[in-house]
Amino acid sequence: MEKAKPINQFQAGDHIEITSIQLTGVMRRRLLDLGFVPGAVVELNQKSPLGDPIAYKVCGTQVALRQEESVLITGKKRSAEERRSS
Amino acid sequence: MTKNIALAGNPNTGKSTLFNFLTGLKQHTGNWPGKTVVRAEGQFETDRHSYKVIDLPGTYSLYSNSADEEVARDYIIFEKPDITLVVVDATSLERNLNLALQVLEMTSNVIICVNLIDEARRKGITVDQKKLSEQLGVPVVLISAREKVGVIELLKTIDQMADGTIETCPYQIAYDNTVETEIEALEPKIKQLFGDHFPSRWIALRLIDGDQHLLDALKAYIQRSSQIKSDLELKQGGVSHGA
Ligand SMILES: Nc1nc2c(ncn2[C@@H]2O[C@H](COP(=O)(O)OP(=O)(O)OP(=O)(O)O)[C@@H](O)[C@H]2O)c(=O)[nH]1
Ligand SMILES: [Mg+2]
Numbered sequence: 624m625e626k627a628k629p630i631n632q633f634q635a636g637d638h639i640e641i642t643s644i645q646l647t648g649v650m651r652r653r654l655l656d657l658g659f660v661p662g663a664v665v666e667l668n669q670k671s672p673l674g675d676p677i678a679y680k681v682c683g684t685q686v687a688l689r690q691e692e693s694v695l696i697t698g699k700k701r702s703a704e705e706r707r708s709s
Numbered sequence: 710m711t712k713n714i715a716l717a718g719n720p721n722t723g724k725s726t727l728f729n730f731l732t733g734l735k736q737h738t739g740n741w742p743g744k745t746v747v748r749a750e751g752q753f754e755t756d757r758h759s760y761k762v763i764d765l766p767g768t769y770s771l772y773s774n775s776a777d778e779e780v781a782r783d784y785i786i787f788e789k790p791d792i793t794l795v796v797v798d799a800t801s802l803e804r805n806l807n808l809a810l811q812v813l814e815m816t817s818n819v820i821i822c823v824n825l826i827d828e829a830r831r832k833g834i835t836v837d838q839k840k841l842s843e844q845l846g847v848p849v850v851l852i853s854a855r856e857k858v859g860v861i862e863l864l865k866t867i868d869q870m871a872d873g874t875i876e877t878c879p880y881q882i883a884y885d886n887t888v889e890t891e892i893e894a895l896e897p898k899i900k901q902l903f904g905d906h907f908p909s910r911w912i913a914l915r916l917i918d919g920d921q922h923l924l925d926a927l928k929a930y931i932q933r934s935s936q937i938k939s940d941l942e943l944k945q946g947g948v949s950h951g952a
Binding site for chain 1: 769770772774800801803804807
């Protein structure tokens, strides 16, 4: 299993298991409510040309995050096998 | 006596469609006091009861991150509707259940309306009503507010809940040891202050979370009720009647 890193450092199409959310306060609450919770698997859908914002698919909906938020969320890549077995 | 029903749910799940179906033309809209959030209220009758319905703003959460969330949350806690209908989107249950679970921590008189069931069927999604109801501990009704599917069963369930013949056991999230210990320490004090008037476990959780808005709202509530109490005592010639 790969090491966890900020979720803006993945590639389009990657499935990422969220490991931690280092944001605080209202922003943290919001992201939790949108489905960025430890253990959840999100998909990086696409990066805009300059790499900011980045769109993720979470709980079936697309959510765009700015870099200031995505660098504070960490996750690790789920391989195709891990995805099949879960 | 008229029973109060609140409609809660994520944005765009068909709350207003259901509200319009239930209340027809017997509705009016205004703003919530001090807020620019629209307040829609209406009425309907069955052969058993008459109901007042409030269409709460659609939100993903009830932790007062916004004026909409505050309105919806304060209504459920302070106005204590007799029934809260949580309208969830059958095609995205995972996301929608976040709010449903929050409501289940706040009140036990909940009916989950799984709406857009027509859309779900079109997409090949089936929802196991019985299992969902068993796991959540409250009635679950599958409906299509737009195509008027399942609405008879919904009305029947509403009447039964209003009659008090449905026993619910809302699913309660178990938190880790640290949080549960804090809850255990806080809950008796909250009960001492408010009795069973408010959901003490939920209030404990909000206090642990440092929710300033709720703290202010509770303080205002205590002031209001002690004012009412002393007014009453004055009217009764200073005779105090213990609680
Ligand atoms: N297919 C289908 N569409 C529905 C159903 N119920 C509502 N809709 C549609 O879903 C859209 C949103 O419905 P509303 O009733 O406005 O949803 P709402 O929950 O009040 O939305 P907000 O007030 O913005 O939170 C509308 O286009 C409705 O026609 C349903 O049961 N099936
Ligand atoms: Mg609406």
